[in-house]
Amino acid sequence: xxxxxxxxxxxxxxxxxxxxxxxxxxxxxxxxxxxxxxxxxxxxxxxxxxxxxxxxxxxxxxxxxxxxxxxxxxxxxxxxxxxxxxxxxxxxxxxxxxxxxxxxxxxxxxxxxxxxxxxxxxxxxxxxxxxxxxxxxxxxxxxxxxxxxxxxxxxxxxxxxxxxxxxxxxxxxxxxxxxxxxxxxxxxxxxxxxxxxxxxxxxxxxxxxxxxxxxxxxxxxxxxxxxxxxxxxxxxxxxxxxxxxxxxxxxxxxxxxxxxxxxxxxxxxxxxxxxxxxxx
Amino acid sequence: xxxxxxxxxxxxxxxxxxxxxxxxxxxxxxxxxxxxxxxxxxxxxxxxxxxxxxxxxxxxxxxxxxxxxxxxxxxxxxxxxxxxxxxxxxxxxxxxxxxxxxxxxxxxxxxxxxxxxxxxxxxxxxxxxxxxxxxxxxxxxxxxxxxxxxxxxxxxxxxxxxxxxxxxxxxxxxxxxxxxxxxxxxxxxxxxxxxxxxxxxxxxxxxxxxxxxxxxxxxxxxxxxxxxxxxxxxxxxxxxxxxxxxxxxxxxxxxxxxxxxxxxxxxxxxxxxxxxxxxxxxxxxxxxxxxxxxxxxxxxxxxxxxxxxxxxxxxxxxxxxxxxxxxxxxxxxxxxxxxxxxxxxxxxxxxxxxxxxxxxxxxxxxxxxxxxxxxxxxxxxxxxxxxxxxxxxxxxxxxxxxxxxxxxxxxxxxxxxxxxxxxxxxxxxx
Numbered sequence: 001x002x003x004x005x006x007x008x009x010x011x012x013x014x015x016x017x018x019x020x021x022x023x024x025x026x027x028x029x030x031x032x033x034x035x036x037x038x039x040x041x042x043x044x045x046x047x048x049x050x051x052x053x054x055x056x057x058x059x060x061x062x063x064x065x066x067x068x069x070x071x072x073x074x075x076x077x078x079x080x081x082x083x084x085x086x087x088x089x090x091x092x093x094x095x096x097x098x099x100x101x102x103x104x105x106x107x108x109x110x111x112x113x114x115x116x117x118x119x120x121x122x123x124x125x126x127x128x129x130x131x132x133x134x135x136x137x138x139x140x141x142x143x144x145x146x147x148x149x150x151x152x153x154x155x156x157x158x159x160x161x162x163x164x165x166x167x168x169x170x171x172x173x174x175x176x177x178x179x180x181x182x183x184x185x186x187x188x189x190x191x192x193x194x195x196x197x198x199x200x201x202x203x204x205x206x207x208x209x210x211x212x213x214x215x216x217x218x219x220x221x222x223x224x225x226x227x228x229x230x231x232x233x234x235x236x237x238x239x240x241x242x243x244x245x246x247x248x249x250x251x252x253x254x255x256x257x258x259x260x261x262x263x264x265x266x267x268x269x270x271x272x273x274x275x276x277x278x279x280x
Numbered sequence: 281x282x283x284x285x286x287x288x289x290x291x292x293x294x295x296x297x298x299x300x301x302x303x304x305x306x307x308x309x310x311x312x313x314x315x316x317x318x319x320x321x322x323x324x325x326x327x328x329x330x331x332x333x334x335x336x337x338x339x340x341x342x343x344x345x346x347x348x349x350x351x352x353x354x355x356x357x358x359x360x361x362x363x364x365x366x367x368x369x370x371x372x373x374x375x376x377x378x379x380x381x382x383x384x385x386x387x388x389x390x391x392x393x394x395x396x397x398x399x400x401x402x403x404x405x406x407x408x409x410x411x412x413x414x415x416x417x418x419x420x421x422x423x424x425x426x427x428x429x430x431x432x433x434x435x436x437x438x439x440x441x442x443x444x445x446x447x448x449x450x451x452x453x454x455x456x457x458x459x460x461x462x463x464x465x466x467x468x469x470x471x472x473x474x475x476x477x478x479x480x481x482x483x484x485x486x487x488x489x490x491x492x493x494x495x496x497x498x499x500x501x502x503x504x505x506x507x508x509x510x511x512x513x514x515x516x517x518x519x520x521x522x523x524x525x526x527x528x529x530x531x532x533x534x535x536x537x538x539x540x541x542x543x544x545x546x547x548x549x550x551x552x553x554x555x556x557x558x559x560x561x562x563x564x565x566x567x568x569x570x571x572x573x574x575x576x577x578x579x580x581x582x583x584x585x586x587x588x589x590x591x592x593x594x595x596x597x598x599x600x601x602x603x604x605x606x607x608x609x610x611x612x613x614x615x616x617x618x619x620x621x622x623x624x625x626x627x628x629x630x631x632x633x634x635x636x637x638x639x640x641x642x643x644x645x646x647x648x649x650x651x652x653x654x655x656x657x658x659x660x661x662x663x664x665x666x667x668x669x670x671x672x673x674x675x676x677x678x679x680x681x682x683x684x685x686x687x688x689x690x691x692x693x694x695x696x697x698x699x700x701x702x703x704x705x706x707x708x709x710x
Contacts, residue, residue, distance in 0.1 A: 040565045041567055041568075043565060044542050044545055044561075044566070044567075045546075046546030046548065047546075065322075126360060129364040133364050133365070138364070138366055213353075214353075214356070217353050217356070217357050218356070218357055218361070221314070221347065221366065223347060223348055226348075233352045233353060234350055236320065237321065237351055238318075239555070240477070240538075243320070243321065
């Protein structure tokens with residue numbers, strides 16, 4: 001009985017901790033929403049409120065009037081979707097090889113993948129810029145997508161290697177016994193089980209590209225090519241001064257696609273697909 | 281079904297990406313220039329865009345494309361563009377960001393490109409902000425003094441002497457007045473709120489009025505840091521207001537200018553030292569019936585002098601059409617156009633003709649006070665010092681922040697600024 005009580009209080013503690021964590025994570029986003037709907041005078045109030053007293057859509061109107069947000073969102077969407085798709089298509093077979101064939105080469109490759117994550121943007125931007133310039137890919141979304149793919153590939157690979165290793169080898173051996181070849185096994189047995197991992201990896205690549213600012217800033221010159229993070233900076237003045245209302249409105253809209261993508265595919269990421277696949 | 285979906289997705293992707301290729305237009309014999317503007321407030325963007333449109337209408341053979349840049353990232357973006365040979369032809373920036381680009385050969389020397397009209401219209405002290413070595417690498421066109429934005433009701437009710445551009449407060453008088461205002465306003469309220477998120481530029485630029493220079497160029501052309509009595513005046517005043525008199529709010533030490541406005545509107549602070557362009561935010565955000573006024577910053581023995589880093593227009597050295605780019609700059613900075621740009625950005629024009637425009641001398645929104653200060657604006661002390669950004673970030677900012685918070689005394693501040701600072705600067709001047 002005492003043990004039961006202890007268990008309940010522990011569970012209650014866990015829920016409280018979880019609630020605190022959720023509130024901590026949600027606070028900036030909720031404040032962003034609140035700010036987006038406040039008129040300028042409320043933004044400068046000494047006693048800010050959660051709920052706008054005179055909620056307005058003026059910030060949204062101003063944001064759309066002043067900056068080409070839809071065009072920029074379209075560019076971001078194209079770049080992020082393309083980068084995610086290409087990264088996953090390339091990374092999946094590579095990850096399979098690295099996970100299933102463990103030798104010095106794959107170990108070194110994995111090490112290099114991890115090390116490559118440590119390179120800062122500023123270190124590679126100028127050589128990258130020159131390479132893309134020689135390829136006539138400056139100021140093109142194609143060039144930007146190439147960069148995003150290269151940039152997200154190591155981490156995508158690293159993630160997928162872990163997912164591939166989580167797929168029991170016995171399933172592939174069983175498929176082989178049934179006469180399936182390597183490719184058939186990969187497509188019909190391993191890939192479906194990898195689906196949540198592939199989705200999670202694609203999501204990572206999408207969000208990385210969707211939020212990326214520096215490469216887009218440097219590689220895209222003309223306004224009609226610029227992505228959303230770059231356009232958002234146009235609401236910022238010198239010395240950190242910001243057009244806060246329109247910036248919040250635009251930033252709120254910029255977060256929506258990521259939220260929608262998460263909401264749609266989060267169920268696909270949940271585990272449990274392998275449950276019962278192997279008797280142990 | 282799945283295969284069909286994949287094929288469709290692949291085809292859509294291919295279409296999207298192939299449709300995204302871009303190339304600079306041309307081929308019709310016209311000269312095309314790219315003008316990267318950092319205008320960000322609606323009135324300012326509109327003014328810039330309208331001027332570009334007017335130029336394009338009047339010059340069919342030299343078409344200018346307006347490209348929107350951002351103050352937040354302009355240095356990194358330009359650096360990469362210069363390295364890759366893809367910089368815009370006409371570049372909007374601030375003079376304190378030009379030194380490395382000018383010395384590095386990325387910007388064109390404008391001495392032979394600019395017309396005499398423009399050269400003569402802008403005062404010598406403004407040209408000094410864009411002069412590096414022998415050349416001139418930008419046209420300074422907008423500038424903003426730091427002013428005191430004051431709560432009119434509190435100020436008038438207090439009975440203190442209200443300063444004017446001809447007779448500003450001295451730094452000592454300013455300290456006494458903020459103490460008096462604090463006493464009258466009561467607990468939890470302050471005579472002044474210093475937004476010191478960026479303490480270095482505030483201290484250095486206002487320090488000119490007290491004779492502070494901090495950076496001294498020797499006969500060999502090398503710059504060293506030296507902390508004189510003049511350099512200590514502004515720093516000590518702020519320090520004592522916060523730590524001794526308690527007449528300045530400690531909570532604003534880490535704030536930017538905009539962050540102090542709610543407290544200012546709420547009557548928590550009587551005055552806030554801000555850049556002249558902050559008036560636009562005040563007009564937008566001030567509560568109904570809130571009365572405010574613009575006062576000159578305190579002055580020292582050097583009068584109301586203060587350092588500024590004007591906004592500039594430059595031409596890229598790699599531009600194939602420098603002459604036309606300079607002509608466009610000349611058009612943008614015709615006196616009437618300069619007034620439009622100044623009004624759009626809520627700043628002061630550097631041009632003497634533009635500065636005489638009646639629209640910039642109205643009492644409304646404090647334009648007149650700012651215009652009267654224009655003659656006293658000087659190049660910011662750090663204007664042409666190589667290594668200044670590193671000195672500022674690694675040495676001066678933490679040192680000033682600790683000093684203003686009361687963690688270190690003035691001797692320690694001097695030691696850090698001079699000893700550590702000179703080590704940093706020496707690396708750039710070998």
